[in-house]
Amino acid sequence: MSPYNVLVVDDSIFMRKMISDLISEDPAFRVIDTAKNGKEALEKIKTVRPDVVTMDVEMPIMNGLEALQQIMKENPTPVIMLSSLTQEGAAETIRALELGAVDFVRKPSGSISLDIYKVRDALLDKLRLAVKTNMKKMSPNVVQAPPPSIIKPSVEASPLTQERSIRFNHLVAIGTSTGGPRALHQVLSHIPANFAAPIVVVQHMPPNFTKSLAQRLDSVSAIRVVEAEDGLPLQSGTAYIAPGGMHMVVVRDGTKAYRVRLTKDEPRSGHRPSVDMLFESLLPLTELQRHIVLMTGMGSDGAKGMAALKRSGAVTTIAESEESCIVYGMPRAAVELQCVTDILPQHLVAQKLSLVVSS
Secondary structure, three states: OOOEEEEEEOOOHHHHHHHHHHHHOOOOEEEEEEEOOHHHHHHHHHHHOOOEEEEEOOOOOOOHHHHHHHHHHHOOOOEEEEEOOOHHHHHHHHHHHHHOOOEEEEOOOOOOOHHHHHHHHHHHHHHHHHOOOOHHHOOOOOOOOOOOOOOOOOOOOOHHHHHHHOOOOEEEEEEEOOOHHHHHHHHHOOOOOOOOOOEEEEEOOOOOHHHHHHHHHHHOOOOEEEEOOOOOEOOOOEEEEOOOOOEEEEEEOOOOOEEEEEEOOOOEOOEOOOHHHHHHHOOOOOOOEEEEEEOOEOOOOOHHHHHHHHHOOOOEEEEEOOOOOOOEOHHHHHHHOOOOOEEEOHHHHHHHHHHHHHO
């Protein structure tokens, strides 16, 4: 089998050489060409037709986000972003995932780094995934911010409002991985402001990026979206994103309030946060109507937890259908365990959740 062709895009000649050398260590890939900015990348994509592109974000003339938008519009091609560890870099990465990038790899430090070898395995793994991606599913999300007439629940809500919001009968839990930021964008942006349940979310993502993810999702959603904090009481009309590098579980305290607990326990199946750990924490909460969702992602994290919840009386168990998944791994594992009540394309998940929570 011929190797997959890779186009490496970075404004640093040093980084182009380093990344190219790393990729060339795997015989499954061949660096067919390089480009020093987004404009040059667009031109070369038309001529060399790479199977996958690695793309830096910060570049002169045309940056990575601008180039990504044009690639997805003109010549849809799998793209892996190279992201810095800064807060600004995290926000740009989240935006890139919304625009159609398959995934991202963190640069260990700065824009030029001898530590780039530390991410070799992650880069090669994600390149292997990217070349198998169906680009028909990667059209960018176009979701507007909530209309000005929608007033979100305030963090500084009155005691009466807070009392009402922490008394709920429904709880939604969502697990997702590769392709998840786009899937969460699609789902949470279509949840109504008066949604009568909290939503707890595990998205496989490194530390520093989940805060930017929560901020971005909050900006396009009528409900509040926050990065979870230890001890935070759950409130209806709010989504809680598990912080990268921390397990998130839900507990019921002595006041009968439901709270987030964060731990640094050992990873489960290589993941921290783990979807299974979140789902398993909901098993004792049989007094609530529990609605469980597994969306796009590699592997099987969450499938066993969903099966256990189904056996314990969860009302709704939703697996995203293969037709809309970027990676049909986690939902497939749940379907194979025969614990799914609904198999739905991404754009129908919010509608289903709104229906079951209001019933």
